Amino acid sequence: MKTRLIVAAVCVPVLLVVIFLLPPWAFGILLGAVAAVSALEFIGATGALSVRRMLGYCAGAAFLIPFSMSFSTSILLGVFVAILLLIALLVEAILAYDTAHAMPFSHLCLAFFGGAVIPMFLGTLSTLRAIPEGFLFGDVGLFFDGRFYVLLPFAIAFLSDGGGYFAGLTFGRRKLIEKVSPKKTIEGSIGGFVASLVAMLIFTLVMVLEFDASYTLWAVPIYGLLGSAVTQLGDLAFSMMKREYGKKDFGHLIPGHGGMLDRFDSMVFVAPFVTGLVFLLPLFLQG
Numbered sequence: 100m101k102t103r104l105i106v107a108a109v110c111v112p113v114l115l116v117v118i119f120l121l122p123p124w125a126f127g128i129l130l131g132a133v134a135a136v137s138a139l140e141f142i143g144a145t146g147a148l149s150v151r152r153m154l155g156y157c158a159g160a161a162f163l164i165p166f167s168m169s170f171s172t173s174i175l176l177g178v179f180v181a182i183l184l185l186i187a188l189l190v191e192a193i194l195a196y197d198t199a200h201a202m203p204f205s206h207l208c209l210a211f212f213g214g215a216v217i218p219m220f221l222g223t224l225s226t227l228r229a230i231p232e233g234f235l236f237g238d239v240g241l242f243f244d245g246r247f248y249v250l251l252p253f254a255i256a257f258l259s260d261g262g263g264y265f266a267g268l269t270f271g272r273r274k275l276i277e278k279v280s281p282k283k284t285i286e287g288s289i290g291g292f293v294a295s296l297v298a299m300l301i302f303t304l305v306m307v308l309e310f311d312a313s314y315t316l317w318a319v320p321i322y323g324l325l326g327s328a329v330t331q332l333g334d335l336a337f338s339m340m341k342r343e344y345g346k347k348d349f350g351h352l353i354p355g356h357g358g359m360l361d362r363f364d365s366m367v368f369v370a371p372f373v374t375g376l377v378f379l380l381p382l383f384l385q386g
Contacts, residue, residue, distance in 0.1 A: 114253070118246050123228045126249075127169025130225055131162035134218035137360040140349040141217060144341065147209035148202070153191055157214030160184035164215065165222035172229050177222050181215035188214075217360075220367045223374040224249055230377075233385075240313055240384035247306070251299075251382070252373040255326035256366045258298040259291040263331070266290020280338040291331055296323035303383060312383040322382055326369055333368030337361075 117129050138161035142148050148157070160180050167176035188210055192202045230245030242248070267287025275283040299322045306312040337360065341349065350358020376382070 118228065118249060123169045123225070123245070124166070126228045127166040127225045130165040130169070130221060131218075133359055133363060134165050134221050135159075135162040136352065136358075137161070137217055137221070137349075137363060138213040140352075140358045140360045141213035142210055144346045144349050145209045145213075145344050147206040147213065153188065153202075153210065156184060156187045156191075157210055160214045161218040164218040165225045168222040169225035169229055172226055172234070174219070174222070174226060177219055181211075181219055184215050185211055217367055220371045221363065223371040224252060224366075227252070227374055227377060236378075236381055236384060240381075240386075242381070243306075243310065243312070243383070243385055248377050251302070251322065251377065252326075252366065252370045254298045254302055255295050255322065255373060256330045256369045259295040259327040259330040260334070260365060262294020263287040263291030266293075276335060279335055279342060283335070288331060292324055292327045295327035295330070296320060299323035299326075299382070306383045311386040313386045314383040315380065318376075318380050318382050321380065322373065322376060326373060326376075329372045330365040330369045333365040336368070337364035 114129075117126050135158045138157050139154065142154065142157060148154055160183065163180045164177040167180055168174055170176070188207050192204070192207050195201050227249040228245045230242050230248055232242065232244040234242040236242060263283070264287065267282070267284045267290065270286040270290070271284030273285045274281070275285050275288055296319070299319050303312075303314050303316075303319055307314055337349075341347065348357030349360040349364075352358050
């Protein structure tokens with residue numbers, strides 16, 4: 100636990116500096132690096148590729164997708180990079196077919212998931228950061244600068260994870276889904292829901308009191324509870340993948356957490372979910 104807290108104490112201030120003091124493309128670079136490392140960890144854990152050239156394709160695309168999405172609220176550039184990666188993988192697979200370096204189609208799908216799907220989902224954080232202040236939401240109101248909205252998925256994911264961890268450590272008795280994640284408990288899951296809901300209540304209150312934001316009160320439980328549900332689903336989904344391939348962690352890069360993907364696994368799903376909510380059902384807008 101001590102190691103996890105030390106890592107958080109170092110990484111959280113760095114993240115806040117990048118979000119609030121640097122331009123959106125700087126956040127895109129940081130996110131691209133996270134996605135590239137996560138892609139390599141995923142592909143390595145699943146054994147999808149052994150050709151170094153193709154690993155380079157996946158790592159390069161994984162970096163470019165979130166970076167390209169930091170320049171606009173549109174995801175089209177990211178989609179274009181993902182298509183280029185798919186073309187490259189297909190060409191390599193066709194040329195290597197029925198040779199000593201033949202690549203099973205299942206491996207191609209895993210490589211695409213690691214090199215494009217994970218980065219695309221994480222890249223929606225870049226989309227949130229790229230929201231310009233005054234961005235019009237129908238006839239209802241204007242958006243704040245994207246720096247505020249990009250905090251939402253981080254608050255939901257990290258506090259849901261943290262609340263679940265400490266609630267499970269303190270009160271955990273009954274296993275949630277032991278075969279998928281042996282350490283997770285029902286009590287820990289409930290703690291995650293509570294922590295996420297409280298986080299959204301506090302976040303909304305701060306925006307109202309400090310920035311005179313208008314808000315949608317009934318959206319708070321949607322962000323908090325459904326956001327925590329998606330966070331926990333993401334965590335369980337990647338735990339299932341690790342079990343299937345006989346891995347305890349995706350890597351060993353971050354002390355106390357495992358690999359980069361072990362830290363951001365739940366974010367892979369909650370980031371696009373919250374991004375969709377921000378544009379479809381904004382929690383707060385300029386008053």
